[in-house]
Amino acid sequence: DPNPPQPTKNVGDECDLEASLNECKTGYCMPGSKTGKGYCSRVCNTNTDCGNKDGMICNTDYQRIERPNKDNAAVMPLCMKAKSCVSCFSDNGCAGNYSCTNIGGGGTLAKEVCAPSCTSDKDCAAADG
Secondary structure, three states, rough: OOOOOEEEEEEEEEOOOOOOOOOOOEEEEEEOOOOOEEEOOOEEEOOHHHHHOOOOEEEOOOOOEOOOHHHOOOOOEEEEOOOOOOOOOOOOOOOEEEEEEEEOOOOOHEEEEEEEEOOOOOHHHOOOO
């Protein structure tokens, strides 16, 4: 198609991770909490750049290319949702005080999602997930 449809979705809007054309004006569709769905993101400098939709913050530690030593990683500040149940593959996929946690089983039963980071049971008493 010589005139494909133009992206129409803004930062924080739901997008289809499997769409043949990116729906986000910013070009970034990040994994969300629903299967096959995500949310539009963008490069940022401050939380203000991300608006206030559904827990969006500017994650200044996001590693576009992860490395064990953060000094060697490709760090790109990105608007991300700081909330529970967002799909992830590592802690890098979670923003704010959230960690990637397996709430499923081992192997193919694994289901990794962001959850509040806790050092004791008391820390999670008022958590959102």
